[in-house]
Amino acid sequence: MKNIKLLHSPIDYTRNKYLKIISYAFLIILYLPILNLVIFSFNDSKRNIVWRGFTSKYYEKVFDNQILFDAFSNSLTIASLSTIISTILGLSTAICLWKFNFYLKKYYDLALLFPIIIPEICMGVSMLAFFNFINWPSFEIWPLSLSTIIIAHVSFIFPIIAIIIRSRLSILNNEILEAGIDLGASNFQVIKLIVLPFLKPAIIASFLLAFTLSLDDFVVTFFTSGPNSVTLPVKIYSMVRFGITPEINAVSTILILIIIISTYFVIKFLTKNNRALTK
Amino acid sequence: MTKNKICIEIKNLNKSFGDTLAVDDVSLNIHENEFFTILGPSGCGKSTLLRLISGLEIQDKGSIIINGLDCSSIPANNRPVNMVFQSYALFPHLNIKDNIEFGLKLKKIPIKDIRQRVDNILDLIKMRDYIYKYPAELSGGQRQRVALARAIVNNPKIVLLDEPLSALDANLRIEMQQELVNIQRNLEITFMLVTHDQDEALSISSKIAIMENGKIIETNTSTNMYEYPIKKYSAEFLGRINIIDGYVLKKKQIFHSEIFGNIDLKGNENICENMVLAIRPEKIIIEKRKENKLNRIYAKGTITNSTYYGDMSYLTIELDNTKEIYIHVQNIHRNSLNELKIGKKLLASFDINDLILLEK
């Protein structure tokens, strides 16, 4: 028997050196490529492998690049519009599924999961086939030219929002609603005065989440975008195909930054606890 | 009672979590075949003490010697102790038989012996009909029995029970207490139980240690702990007690109290200044009239509060000198209650020999 003095409890896994090494090594590997990308966006060298001093010239280049700017403004427009539509659809669907029981409800629930679970590429090609099948006109005018992408985005984003808001609703204490009715509130007043304030953090989070998902999407956009509707990820894709340049690093860093900031707020609003109203 | 061999020897055990000292310099000896109970309020460190013995926590200082073997370098899985958890911790993915066999299989015991031992234990806990059920399908009391069986089937030197009955409802708890005592007597295994329930501690254990803030206040047999406690804390923790305020006059061997005047302490050997007298409420009786018997103390008072418990009534009595005492009386007759109305005057008395001298 080894005569080593025991130092910690057997289930104190955080003190287990193997687990610790694996976990931290994993995190480093997870972040190394991204950190590398961000750092080398400031590198003063085309070759992009050896550090040659700090520069922000690639960011200037990115901001001067009209095509990239157009792609970015397309992305923002698509994200804003599809966020608004998705939040409205998601919110109404969530409240409907939460409060009402109806025929085939179980299947409606399942159907809402489908856009989320099928492979993205299937979603993309089905939208492409759909727009082609009904001969969706390819508009030349600016916001309308983005309509196909917006529709495709809403189709996979609004079910996600519905699920998030519904899970939030499922922890709402029903007795509070009954108390509201007992004190003389009408149904619409209950929704307005109790349910919506309770959902406010979740709605803000969903709003940001929808925005991020739309801004971030490549696969579905790739199949539904036309020559007049290039988004930032699609543009990055075509740039990547031509090789590695510091500009890609710079534009990627900008996109990562936007997404990290909005994610921070998503987490902040989703974890905001409204204890008084939950079960 | 014959002294058995020491089973577990705990020396100057210390364990802290951050700034809080959970176990503070605890030393204990637990003898073989004892039903040892650690009694204390929640958060006093009693569960931590149990987990230190099992090896699930490791002490900062001190040593635990099980059967003459220092355990400071023996990990939990090699210690000859087994635990019954408060949540029972039955493996939900294994049926009852597999749960009970879990420890035996790990010890590479021949399959024939395993079957034999599991059979015996199933008879003991009367769970033979349930062996292929899963824990989720059992009731609380049944899970409790399986958890116990899973521990004792390994023939441990000591079985550690961490508030095992706290999740059961009152009637079932009393039934299980009796069963625990029977199993312990039949198998002659040392049991060490942790509880915050005084009645449970008194009714099942052969020895009780009272713990507070990580320290052992007093260790005693269960009857002595109730009738002859040494410390004021343990006397107050274990049931209700009337503390008689006053002070010791050491030279004269007299206790001077405001309520009962001077009380003779002759014959008591360990008298020191810092002591109080106390009397259990049920030792005080209500008298019809004063008969100045030897060694009896009398007091007059008025009932100010009365709580009815069916078999007993708990009375608060304000004595003539405005001090309060508590009395527990048995309701011997159906109309006993009528005589114990609030506001009624009565005469109470107790025997001097029932007085307990306590260290503060």
Added chain:
Amino acid sequence: MANAWGLKNKLFILLLIPGLAWLLCFFIFPIIIVFSMSFGQKVDIIGIDYNWSLHNYFRAFNGVYFFTLFKSIIISSITTFICLIVAIPVALYISFSSTRIKSILLISIMLPLWTNLLIRTYSLIAILRTKGHINSSLEYLWEASNRALNFLNLANYNIFNNNFIPLDLMYNNFAIILGLFYIYVPFMIIPIYLVLERFDRNLLEASYDLGANHFQTFFKVIMPIIIPGIISGIILVFIPCLGSFIIPDLLGGADSQMIGNIIERQFKSANDWPFGSALSFILIYMTIIVISVRYIYSKLYSKFYIRGMYEKY
């Protein structure tokens, strides 16, 4: 349509219709189009003949396409397996950390998920390519050893004498698996973590107390208990891996294509939409199969697992 609230129908219709209509028009209907198309046949550049034949499916299960399909499944399975092996210790470590460290670690695991898939794949290229960081670091080490050998007059031993040959880390199956792992491993960690977070820690203590060591506790207690999480993780990793096309497109070579690349080609360049539709539907069928396996499993074991698993009784 009975429910607790009065004035139900107006409110109900108002809430139901927008979502339902959108789902039917812009999801169910497109899927039906692809489904029908998968039984059709391409006649000319834009014309499709819906003749309800299984032609496309036969084609998919023959020759090179079947090989690609098979390879996609193999690559996705290997990736899923590697994710599993890495995810379990990481999830264990996270779930046993203190509250503060736990939230930091969790956000660190989640954050990459929110970063663009394309950007993350691109960031890997910079590391893996011939003149990437791994190869240049190796080259540096190689030359440093050479110099050291020269300095010690051991150059004749010819160990490091040849010029450095960069490792082929890109444009092969290894790169695809690495890329898929890198992108999808958080999806394995999170469900396993969620299960670990909910179960009764006393079960582990009971296992040690009954004589099991770390190894035995892991296989006899932890593994059976986290199986629901593992299954969720497998679904969340396997399905996207199977349908991925950017990662093989950017990291894989000419001969390391996956099913996603073929689908993309049918729709974008080869213009054989019916065949692409059939391949897409094969992916959807596989998704359904994987999910129904999980459903059957949870039905079979719900009695013991789901009910008795997490709550302390």
